[in-house]
Amino acid sequence: MYACSDLRKGLKILIDGEPHVIAQFDFTKPGKGQALYKCKLRNMLTGALFDRTYRSGESFEPAQLEERDMQYLYQDEAGYVFMDQKTYEQTTLTEDVLGDDRYFLIDNMEVKILLFGERGIGVTLPNFVNLRVTEAEPWVKGDTAAGNNKPATVASGYNLQVPSFVEEGTLIQIDTRTGEYVTRVKE
Amino acid sequence: MEPNWALARKRQNLEQRARIVQTIRAFFVEQGYLEVETPHRLPGNAPEPHIDAEQSGDWFLQTSPELCMKRLLAAGYPKLFQIGRCWRQGERGRRHLPEFSLLEWYRTDGTYLDLMEECERLLRRLVPSGVLTWAEQEIDVASAWERLTVDDAFRRYAGISASAALDAGEFDLLLAERIEPKLGTTTPTLLYDYPAPLAALARRKPDNPRLAERFELYVAGLELANGFSELTDPLEQRQRFVQDEAARSAAGKPGYPIPEKFLAELGGIESAAGIALGVDRLVMLLTGAEDIAKVVTFTPEEL
Numbered sequence: 001m002y003a004c005s006d007l008r009k010g011l012k013i014l015i016d017g018e019p020h021v022i023a024q025f026d027f028t029k030p031g032k033g034q035a036l037y038k039c040k041l042r043n044m045l046t047g048a049l050f051d052r053t054y055r056s057g058e059s060f061e062p063a064q065l066e067e068r069d070m071q072y073l074y075q076d077e078a079g080y081v082f083m084d085q086k087t088y089e090q091t092t093l094t095e096d097v098l099g100d101d102r103y104f105l106i107d108n109m110e111v112k113i114l115l116f117g118e119r120g121i122g123v124t125l126p127n128f129v130n131l132r133v134t135e136a137e138p139w140v141k142g143d144t145a146a147g148n149n150k151p152a153t154v155a156s157g158y159n160l161q162v163p164s165f166v167e168e169g170t171l172i173q174i175d176t177r178t179g180e181y182v183t184r185v186k187e
Numbered sequence: 188m189e190p191n192w193a194l195a196r197k198r199q200n201l202e203q204r205a206r207i208v209q210t211i212r213a214f215f216v217e218q219g220y221l222e223v224e225t226p227h228r229l230p231g232n233a234p235e236p237h238i239d240a241e242q243s244g245d246w247f248l249q250t251s252p253e254l255c256m257k258r259l260l261a262a263g264y265p266k267l268f269q270i271g272r273c274w275r276q277g278e279r280g281r282r283h284l285p286e287f288s289l290l291e292w293y294r295t296d297g298t299y300l301d302l303m304e305e306c307e308r309l310l311r312r313l314v315p316s317g318v319l320t321w322a323e324q325e326i327d328v329a330s331a332w333e334r335l336t337v338d339d340a341f342r343r344y345a346g347i348s349a350s351a352a353l354d355a356g357e358f359d360l361l362l363a364e365r366i367e368p369k370l371g372t373t374t375p376t377l378l379y380d381y382p383a384p385l386a387a388l389a390r391r392k393p394d395n396p397r398l399a400e401r402f403e404l405y406v407a408g409l410e411l412a413n414g415f416s417e418l419t420d421p422l423e424q425r426q427r428f429v430q431d432e433a434a435r436s437a438a439g440k441p442g443y444p445i446p447e448k449f450l451a452e453l454g455g456i457e458s459a460a461g462i463a464l465g466v467d468r469l470v471m472l473l474t475g476a477e478d479i480a481k482v483v484t485f486t487p488e489e490l
Binding site for chain 1: 237359360367410413
């Protein structure tokens with residue numbers, strides 16, 4: 001069992017027998033009052049998002065999920081198709097279930113697919129992926145402050161903040177756990 | 188090697204933070220406050236049911252400098268301020284760090300009403316334009332601030348009296364979920380007169396002993412400061428310590444020794460008022476940062 005102090009983004013727990021993942025997590029404490037644990041939960045079967053606040057003392061059952069090594073193949077109308085490289089079995093995950101993870105899939109990428117029973121309900125990605133910047137404002141000469149940032153879009157359609165010196169066409173590394181820019185990739 | 192992007196992009200916030208701290212110091216020095224530093228490691232903190240200290244050897248890191256500040260008041264220092272580090276175990280969220288900076292100020296010539304007025308002047312000094320924007324809310328700092336009693340806030344936003352919420356054990360949850368998001372959304376809000384059981388070191392109202400002269404300052408839904416007219420009766424303070432210690436040990440929390448030197452000297456203060464203001468949260472409000480991680484050099488996760 002998990003206690004409130006174990007709650008964090010990405011933790012998977014059972015609620016009413018169904019697996020849920022904590023999509024957003026915040027600790028708060030009004031005034032000098034008791035600790036409150038605010039969660040945005042995603043039902044991993046339906047993709048439905050909802051808010052729930054827990055108080056210290058509550059406990060949670062871990063969601064037991066099997067992980068299977070698979071390869072990402074392609075996207076079709078039904079969703080995102082993965083294949084077990086040993087059995088050649090295919091599994092399709094919908095956009096709702098994948099959330100922002102869909103932006104970090106690259107053809108032939110090896111990932112772990114989370115299974116609840118036989119059903120694919122989520123993906124564990126490599127911690128870092130490299131994606132090419134397709135849209136970004138040009139770099140203003142003289143803007144050398146290392147902390148300055150600007151919006152950019154990468155090939156998968158994902159938007160993020162990057163340092164001002166990153167230009168269109170640059171290959172960048174993104175942390176898939178936070179969705180944030182890490183560094184430029186040398187080619 | 189590229190510089191650490193997460194750290195480099197904090198530069199503007201860190202520069203503004205330094206200016207804010209300088210302005211705070213200037214504000215208090217100009218009004219005759221003496222800046223002091225008191226020890227971070229203490230034999231014990233004032234017992235609070237929901238605040239846990241970090242152990243440091245046989246002692247504890249401070250959760251607030253309040254006991255030492257009030258001993259200084261008792262020794263005849265009439266106006267004091269301190270900007271220092273405090274530690275509270277397990278508190279980590281978008282608005283919480285387990286190690287954070289607290290501004291505390293104390294005066295022997297006033298009550299919580301004077302502190303409210305000082306909050307207004309301090310924030311107006313820090314926001315010369317009179318308007319601050321945070322989390323897509325525009326807050327008018329220059330106009331008269333909203334003043335709302337705790338009971339009125341519960342009735343208005345949660346449909347229940349504060350004492351009924353307290354009896355039902357729902358006070359904190361309702362405050363966090365239903366009330367706090369509504370506070371300080373047009374002007375800052377001064378939420379005042381707390382149920383006496385929720386004010387461990389505050390004086391009760393002379394005309395209504397079920398309420399304590401405690402207030403909290405909210406800006407854009409963010410809790411910024413907690414102040415009160417100080418309890419200066421050593422006997423009542425000892426009783427409250429004993430009660431709170433019993434509640435802590437019933438909850439399996441480490442005990443603190445009763446702060447005997449503090450209690451022995453407390454009677455030397457005729458009356459006083461004191462307040463703690465979260466410096467990191469103030470910087471969040473003034474920089475627009477919605478995550479406390481963006482206004483400090485390093486969070487625990489970044490070490």
